[in-house]
Amino acid sequence: MMRPMAPSDKGLADNKGQTADTTVQTADSAMQTNATTVTPSPSFTRPRGKAPKPSLTWEKRLWAQGHRFVAGVDEVGRGAWAGPLTVGVVVLAPPPCRTPSGLRDSKQLVEEVRERLFDPLSRWCTSWAVGHAGPHECDSLGMTASLRLATRRAFGQLPAEFLPEAVILDGNFDYVTPVSAPSLFDEEDGTLPDWAPSVQMVIKGDAKCSSVAAASVLAKVTRDRLMRADADSYPPFEFDRNKGYPSPTHQRALRGYGLTAIHRRSWVYVDNLPWR
Numbered sequence: 001m002m003r004p005m006a007p008s009d010k011g012l013a014d015n016k017g018q019t020a021d022t023t024v025q026t027a028d029s030a031m032q033t034n035a036t037t038v039t040p041s042p043s044f045t046r047p048r049g050k051a052p053k054p055s056l057t058w059e060k061r062l063w064a065q066g067h068r069f070v071a072g073v074d075e076v077g078r079g080a081w082a083g084p085l086t087v088g089v090v091v092l093a094p095p096p097c098r099t100p101s102g103l104r105d106s107k108q109l110v111e112e113v114r115e116r117l118f119d120p121l122s123r124w125c126t127s128w129a130v131g132h133a134g135p136h137e138c139d140s141l142g143m144t145a146s147l148r149l150a151t152r153r154a155f156g157q158l159p160a161e162f163l164p165e166a167v168i169l170d171g172n173f174d175y176v177t178p179v180s181a182p183s184l185f186d187e188e189d190g191t192l193p194d195w196a197p198s199v200q201m202v203i204k205g206d207a208k209c210s211s212v213a214a215a216s217v218l219a220k221v222t223r224d225r226l227m228r229a230d231a232d233s234y235p236p237f238e239f240d241r242n243k244g245y246p247s248p249t250h251q252r253a254l255r256g257y258g259l260t261a262i263h264r265r266s267w268v269y270v271d272n273l274p275w276r
Contacts, residue, residue: 054103054213056096058202062166063094067198069126071164072211073154073176075147076106076219081254082237082263083227083244084132085143087150088219090211091127091162100124105206105213106220118221121214128215129157130222139266147175155195166198170205170212234260 062070071091078085100120102113109117122128131153133146141149155163167176176199205212224243231240236253237260244250244262246269254273259265 052207054099054105054206054208054210056092056099056210058168058200058205058209059092059096059211060094062168062198062200065166067164067166069093069162069164069166070211071155071167071197072170072205072209072213072215073151073167074106074170074206074212074216074219075150075175076216076223077244078143078147080244080264081246081250081267081269082135082239082260083230084134084223085138085146085150086219086223087131087147087154088215088217088222089129089131089151089154089158090121090125090215090218091158091164092211093126096126097124099210103210103213103217105204106216108207109217111224114217114221114224117217121217125211125214127158127162128218129154130219131155131157132223132226135262135264138264144175148179151175163195164197166200168205168209168212169199169201170209170216172201172203174199174201230262234262 059070059072069091070093071089073087073089075085075087077083100117102109102117103121106114131150133141133150133153137149138146169176176197178196202209202212206216207213227243228240231238234253236249236257238247238249238253239262241247242250254263254269258273259270263270
């Protein structure tokens with residue numbers, strides 16, 4: 001059965017241009033006022049080889065400024081065609097135990113290593129949480145609002161005494177700071193009404209900052225487990241292997257079987273499917 005694409009669907013304009021490697025950049029990022037961005041020096045080029053080890057340099061700076069609890073934040077699943085958008089939060093307080101051996105940005109680690117790191121990382125941090133926005137929310141709210149929603153849900157799961165005063169965020173788009181004027185597509189959430197941390201954005205923060213790298217691993221493993229659990233319900237799509245990203249097998253299954261209940265339906269790839 002064909003599903004009509006109504007132009008009035010919420011979030012449609014936000015999602016139509018999404019592809020597997022889309023980066024969310026919206027005009028409302030200019031509204032953020034308490035965030036700073038750290039970019040790498042253009043004169044420095046790291047030689048190819050092993051992935052760089054993240055450190056606690058940025059966390060220590062924030063502790064030195066008087067922030068007791070510092071959180072690293074990262075998202076996974078933004079470019080997937082199926083499954084949730086997931087945000088991980090890792091809270092650290094000084095002095096943390098030694099960073100677990102092998103910690104890297106989750107994209108630099110194979111699945112077996114990420115799984116092996118999961119328990120040591122969850123014990124290492126002061127507190128941690130993961131929040132999700134489902135595929136139907138990605139469609140109805142749009143990716144920017146869904147990213148904020150998953151982030152609020154993650155922070156909302158932290159014990160109140162561990163809510164961070166400062167946040168290190170991977171990338172250059174601040175989706176942590178509460179917006180002063182929520183858009184039509186921002187779902188109201190009263191769980192953190194008075195919480196507005198200082199946000200420092202770090203380009204490639206998941207490769208540089210230990211808290212952000214840990215958040216990326218915990219979020220990735222949590223989301224991967226959800227996708228493996230869903231794989232049994234949709235065998236042709238091999239979600240246990242591709243985790244909802246557009247692998248060749250995934251794309252062939254879409255052409256043969258159409259969309260599943262966990263697909264994002266407002267993205268441009270849907271327009272070329274014979275079955276919806």
